[in-house]
Amino acid sequence: MPRRADALGRPADATPALAPALHDAVTLRLERAGQRRTPARTAVCAVLAGAGRPLTIPEILDLDPDLAQSSVYRNLVVLEQAGIVHRIVTNAEFARFELTEDLTGHHHHHLICTRCGAVEDAPAVDAVEQAVHRAIAEVERAAGFKTTGHRIDLVGLCRVCGEP
Numbered sequence: 001m002p003r004r005a006d007a008l009g010r011p012a013d014a015t016p017a018l019a020p021a022l023h024d025a026v027t028l029r030l031e032r033a034g035q036r037r038t039p040a041r042t043a044v045c046a047v048l049a050g051a052g053r054p055l056t057i058p059e060i061l062d063l064d065p066d067l068a069q070s071s072v073y074r075n076l077v078v079l080e081q082a083g084i085v086h087r088i089v090t091n092a093e094f095a096r097f098e099l100t101e102d103l104t105g106h107h108h109h110h111l112i113c114t115r116c117g118a119v120e121d122a123p124a125v126d127a128v129e130q131a132v133h134r135a136i137a138e139v140e141r142a143a144g145f146k147t148t149g150h151r152i153d154l155v156g157l158c159r160v161c162g163e164p
């Protein structure tokens, strides 16, 4: 039986590959956290890098059937502690995971559906970022707070769940 292709379109039995710069950054962060880079940890990162949206553990297992459920869970904990993976908590059954923004350099916001639990990435377009930064500057002045970044999760109903 032919195996499914992974998120990057490679056959699922191909060794998951990370872009070289990402590979080096992941190795460095694991070392700093006192952890080793293992094939399973690299594979989890490769699945997340190829997805383009935050994934649940069942989705990660679907995209790389060579991964074992128990090790994916443990490896996500390690990757999160090493600053490689960001966990997005919703009120759905499963948390979702993505590579951290400072690792990928890809700043974006999230659209979280409170009914079906879907989470989509929303591009941080210039007009939105400029408006956000103006609002942040006011909060900083009022609160005496020095901001180093922001995370925006928009919560509501997705296109499917919001249909009348």
Ligand SMILES: [Zn+2]
Pocket: 053, 054, 098, 108, 109, 110, 120, 121
């Ligand atoms: Zn995201």
Ligand SMILES: [Zn+2]
Pocket: 107, 108, 109, 124, 129, 132, 150, 152
């Ligand atoms: Zn933003």
